[in-house]
Amino acid sequence: MAYIPVKRPKFSILDRIYVVELVRGLGITLKHLVLSLLGKSRSKKDFNGAGIGACMPFPEQRWDDHLPSYYRGAPALVRGEDGRERCVSCQLCEFICPARAIRVVPGSVAPGSSCSKQEKAPAEFEIDMLRCIYCGMCQEVCPEQAIFLSQQYLITPTDRKQAVRNKEQLYRLGGIRKGLIHKWNQFK
Amino acid sequence: MSSQQEQLPKDAAAAEGKVNVQINGKWYRFPKGTRIADACNSVGIHVPCFCYHPKLSVAGSCRMCLVEQGMPPRLAPGATPTYNDDGYQTIQWMPRAVVACANTVAENMGIRTDGTVCREARRAVLEFLLTNHPLDCPICDQAGECKLQEYTADYGQPSHRFTEAKIKKGKNISIGPRVNLDQERCVLCRRCVRFMKEIVGEEILGVVGRGGHNAIACFPGKTLDSNYSMNVVDICPVGAMTSKDFRFKMRVWFLKSTPTIDTNCGTGTNIFIWSREQQIYRITPRQNDAVNSCWMPDNHRLNYKYINSEKRILTPLVKTDVGAPQRPGAWEPTLRAVSEQLRRCNPKQTAIIVSARLTNEELYLAGNLAQLLGISQLDIVPRSGEPDGMLICADRNPNTTGAKLILDKDGRTLDDIRLGIKNGKIRHLIVIGEDVTAEAAIPESHLSKLDYLLVIDHSETATTRAADVVLPGVTFAEKYGTMVNITGRLQRLNKAIEPLGASRADWDILRSLLQGSGGDMSLLTARAQSPMEILDEIAAQFPAFKGVSWAAVGNSGIPITETGETIPLIEREQTKQ
Amino acid sequence: MENLLKWCTDVLSNPTWFYLLTTIAKLVVVFAVILAFVVLSVWIERRVAGWIQDRPGPNRAGLPLFLLQRFGSKEEQPLKNLLRFLGCPPDGVIARLCRWLRFDREIPTFGLVQPCLDGGKLFLKQEITPSYVRKFYFILAPMLVLGPPLVSAAVIPFASWVQTPFGEINMCIANLNIGPLWIFAVSGLSVYGLTLAGWSSNSKYPFLGGLRATAQLISYEVAMGLSVIPLLMVFGTLNLQEIVHSQAESGWTLLPLWGQGLSLQRWLLCIPMFISFIMFATCIFAEANRTPFDMAECETDLVGGYHTEYSSMKFASFFMGEYAAMVIGSALVVTLFLGGWSIGFGADAALASCSEWLAVACQFVTFLIKLLAFIFFFVWVRWTLPRFRWDQVMKLCWLVFVELAVLNIVLTAVIIYFIH
Structure with missing residues (x-):
């Protein structure tokens, strides 16, 4: 066992009476109160706030244009530049999903289609957004770079069924991802 | 030293x-x-x-x-x-x-x-084996149980040094009605070639081409259509041979394997049932050198679809009046009504037809029920077919031996029951686990003449449609129990999935009927809470089962009686050694 | 009509009936005010917390006008029609202002209806009584928490008195001569509520919470009782109405700026009074189970403390009881130290000579304003200070406050001795 000595601050008698420090603390909170009522809160600019305090009044004003590039919202499926469904329904995302939000029903690609070498594509792909915790494990585990966390953050289903997104919705959300993957190219 | x-x-x-x-x-x-x-x-x-x-x-x-x-x-x-x-x-x-x-x-x-x-x-x-491997694990059904994957993870290297283009070979080739071949994934172990030659005895598969273009193929004009063809899928260490039935159904790491036995014939082939969330995806053979070695026939392997089919009866069905349609009912009132009805039946005019597809425990409870109600007309429905000289035997009932041991019935008095129904001597009939319009050859018109027809079965048949009361039983995958195969080997059935819907295991239904019909509790096994306890009671009563317990049977079974029957494939294997 | 008037006069002339009717009227007013203040203090709590933390707080809940449509109104936008009715141009300044204030969508309440809606929500929630609780005590406990603060309000004077033709009305429900003692005694009962809640829940966290509540409330009652003694020595009475009256005449306890308050002796007395005030206010915080002293329900180590197993209205009773205790505690501090209903600077007497009813009305409003100010102080402290540790709470009481209170009594006695 290693002992790590922690240096405690020495308190003066004034600190130990507590009343003075208490008054100073009350002063700080009062300053915040007044500033936020006046609409002059610190870091208001950074948050792009408009109302009282540093907050962005939500439905009128949205994050859409201010989201950082690394923001991770709802997961979505993507298509390749050639329009190919990138997902091959290997179900690794379903396996890794800690919240068990993903449900994949595997299916096969029609033999005559342009990407028939891929053989397999999801017949149905469902993500239950009530279960999803936006951890990004699905994106990390995907061997085909087919699932990404989009920047969508506004998810307001009005019933449980609506919260489950099916394949079409996920592809619509994901759109097309740049960059060709030649793994399933049958002419290469 | x-x-x-x-x-x-x-x-x-x-x-x-x-x-x-x-x-x-x-x-x-x-x-x-x-x-x-x-x-x-x-x-x-x-x-x-x-x-x-x-x-x-x-x-x-x-x-x-x-x-x-x-x-x-x-x-x-x-x-x-x-x-x-x-x-x-x-x-x-x-x-x-x-x-x-x-x-x-x-x-x-x-x-x-x-x-x-x-x-x-x-x-x-491994580096050589992977030079031409397509690395399409995400779409390969073998992924998760692939030896090449496992060994590469354990003994291989993380990257390969070949920059040359890979050799293209055939992918997704149908080489038989039930098997697909992917030549790129093949490691040329020739297990499939040897299996077809040595076990099945048909030369269908061979290696063609030279060097890097070596590949497995069917001999010209031949297809892999043997009834044992799907065993090559099991023995293929990689994803070269894949099952058409299981193709892209589910990744194997989601599946739970339950060791149990096949109930399509008297051999009692040892199998694994692979299931996920109440759904059965495939059946594979389980090694048991006394019963089926490592193999099983394709038609038995693929006969699992009825378990999750639409035809399953999921709630008790009751016909409230003559000519009225069957309506779904709740368990407890239905059981009470059935017990009451059974007590009122004249035992002389009542018959029970049980299936030899039931477990020993269920046969034993059915025998007890007959004894309690004083019914003497009870028999099984014999069922036979052509033996194939390998694993499929002539007796297509999995537990004929058990019925003989426990009920001392082998289907010889079935004709009397059939005649009794025809000429109206039998007014009440209890059918457990059988469609009597099929093998038992009792036409539907005769069934409709009966005063009371109680059927316990898992799926909708002509018999259940004619029944006054249908109590939903379960298939072999949903219950525990034991069966005795044709060689006299006692083997265990294990539950792979829970009973679907509101159905209940057959032994559970029979036990409830015994309890509801009252009588001497010391006679009954109504107290037993599980098939294991019922097995203990059977062991105490029947000399053949002496000393048998659920744990002693184990997953590989124990021989309990001599029938003189043998399994040809096992015979051949033993003489070879 | 005349008969009715005569009958009223007759009834009011009877001293018993007069007493009964005036008391009922006062009861109704005081309870209405306290319950309204409970709701109001919840709103203040949440808004002030928001502002202190640079947030707006609950500002959304308004009365949505689209509901009108649901109840059969054919008008899509009542505002538009109203503006047209008043003759305002649809894109004029007034219309734009109204739209900016969101009048077209809802009647704004600045979130004031939020506590009411929360109450409604709690009322409609599923009531869960776990199977393992001791039912009788489990149901009794919330009542015991909500009841005492309401009862102890009886002795708080909320205005002076008026002379009517039928007799004097004292603006205090029960003008007892043992005011503070009554409050200590009755509010001390609420400890039973917390203890029983913790014990009857039959679950470890509520039990620990109940134990903590018991120890804390009993300890701080001692300190509270001792801390208020110097004040009573100065006023020489236990009647709260008289205490406030003398403050109105000779300056508030903490702010002696008129009457006798201008003398040096009086300012000298302010030292023990101030010490007394700090201790008393702190004890009130502890008694009301407020942060920094909310040891009985601290989420970080006790999940929810004594009310972990409660839901729906039973939980709401605890919630309301806590805020009622805060309102009553504030009222007591205001009464004892901040002049109660008195307006100050001799204004009380001047108003009373003009019209007693006007004076009473002004005093009532003054009392409410002071009460609101002190409730704000309560909230302000809560969002400034972190929660103390359990041992610190007990140490503060037994090793600091009790000793300090005794010393303060001696100090006051010495000062009073030298003044006289």
Whole structure:
């Protein structure tokens, strides 16, 4: 066992009476109160706030244009530049999903289609957004770079069924991802 | 140590018919003629193999099982061997590795699986195997149970050095009605070729092409249509042979495997049921050298679709009036009504037809019910077909032997019951687990003449449609129980999935009926809470089952009686050895 | 009509009836005010917390006008029609202002209806009584928490008195001569509520919470009782109405700026009074189970403390009881130290000579304003200070406050001795 000595601050008698420090603390909170009522809160600019305090009044004003590039919202499926469904329904995302939000029903690609070498594509792909915790494990585990966390953050289903997104919705959300993957190219 | 005076280890081993072998620095004793791979595996040191299969001839083609081997030095003429303190000779290691599957152990042999030679050999073999492998694991059904995946993770290297274009071969080729071939994934172990030649006895598959273009293919004009063709899917170590039925259904890591037995014929083939969340996806054979070796017929393997089918009856069905349609009912009131009705029936005018597809426990409860109600007309429905000379036997009921042992019935009095129904002597009929309009040949018009028809079955049939009350039972995958196969071997059924819907296990329904019909509790097994307890009671009552318990039966079963029947495939395997 | 008037006069002339009717009227007013203040203090709590933390707080809940449509109104936008009715141009300044204030969508309440809606929500929630609780005590406990603060409000004077033709009305429900003692005694009962809640829940966290509540409330009652003694020595009475009256005449306890308050002796007395005030206010915080002293329900180590197993209205009772205790505690501090209903600077007497009813009305409003100010102080402290550790709470009481209170009594006695 290693002992790590922690240096405690020495308190003066004034600190130990507590009343003075208490008054100073009350002063700080009062300053915040007044500033936020006046609409002059610190870091208001950074948050792009408009109302009282540093907050962005939500439905009128949205994050859409201010989201950082690394923001991770709802997961979505993507298509390749050639329009190919990138997902091959290997179900690794379903396996890794800690919240068990993903449900994949595997299916096969029609033999005559342009990407028939891929053989397999999801017949149905469902993500239950009530279960999803936006951890990004699905994106990390995907061997085909087919699932990404989009920047969508506004998810307001009005019933449980609506919260489950099916394949079409996920592809619509994901759109097309740049960059060709030649793994399933049958002419290469 | 004075090893000279005492017996040397080699002499002690020779007295037992064994030899001393040093594996990774420790000495073991094995019977003479044991393969090195088997010897290593039996002491828990894993030797990776692609081509070696204990039931097939040795090919030695994959070179995956390379191990480092050493022998005592060859003596000069006239020299005497020297022994160290433990009584062994020193081992001289060979500079190159040998295959563990084609070589047998010898006295004072040394084997190393953890040295540089061995490690390097395995790594290099895997690198060669992967030069032309398509690496399409995400779409390969074998992923998760693929030897190539496992060995690459355990012994391979993370990247490969070949930058040349891979050789293209055929993918997704249909080589038979039930099997697909992917030549790119193949590691050319030739297990499938040997299986078809040695076990099935038909030369259908072979290797064509040269060098890197080597591939498995069917001989011209032939297709892989044998009834045992799907066994090549099981023995294929990679995803070259895949099942059309299981193709893209589910990844194997989601599936739970339950060891149980097949109920399509009297052989009682040992199987695994692979299920996920109340859904059964596939059935594969389970090794049992006394019953089915490592194989099973395709038609039995694919006969699982009825378990999750639309035809399943999921709630009790009750016909409230003559001519009225059947309506779903709740369990408790239905059971009460049925028990009441059974007590009112005249036992002289009542018959019970049970199925020999029921477990011993259910047959025993059905016998008890008949005894309690005073019914003497009770029999099973015999069911037979053409034997195929391998694993499928003539008796298509899985538990005929059990019915004979427990109820002493073999279907000979079924004609009397049929006649009784026809001429109206039998007014009440209880059918358990059978469609009596099929094999029992009782036409529907006769069934509709009955005053009361109670049916316990899992799926909708002509019989259940004619019934006054249908109590939903379950299939073999949803219950525990034991059965006796044609050779007199007692085997266990294990529950793979919970009873679907509101259905209940047949033994549970019969027990409830026994409880509801009242009577002498000491006579009944109504107190038993599980098939295991009922089995204990059977063991106490029937001499053939003496000393049998659920744990003693185990997953491989125990022989309890002699029937004189044998399984041809097992016979052949034993004579070969 | 005349008969009715005569009958009223007759009834009011009877002293018993007069007493009964005036008391009922006062009861109704005081309870209405306290319950309204409970709701109001919840709103203040949440808004002030928001502002202190640079947030707006609950500002959304308004009366949505689209509901009108649901109840059969055919008008889509009542505002538009109203503006047209008043003759305002649809894109004029007034219309734009109204739209900016979101009048077209809802009637804004600045979130004031939020506590009411929360109450409604709690009322409609599923009532869960776990199977393992001791039912009788489990149901009794919330009542015991909500009841005492309401009862102890009886002795708080909320205005002076008026002379009517039928007799004097004292603006205090029960003008007892043992005011503070009554409050200590009755509010001390609420400890039973917390203890029983913790014990009857039959679950470890509520039990620990109940134990903590018991120890804390009993300890701080001692300190509270001792801390208020110097004040009573100065006023020489236990009647709260008289205490406030003398403050109105000779300056508030903490702010003696008129009457006798201008003398040096009086300012000298402010030292022990101030010490007394700090201790008393702190004890009120502890008694009301407010942060920094909310040891009985601290989420970080006790999940929810004594009310972990409660839901729906039973939980709401605890919630309301806590805020009622805060309102009553504030009222007591205001009464004892901040002049109660008195307006100050001799204004009380001047107003009373003009019209007694006007004076009473002004005093009532003054009392409410002071009460609101002190409730704000309560909230302000809560969002400034972190929660104390359990041992610190007990140490503060037994090793600091009790000793300090005794010393303060001696100090006051010495000062009073030298003044006289």
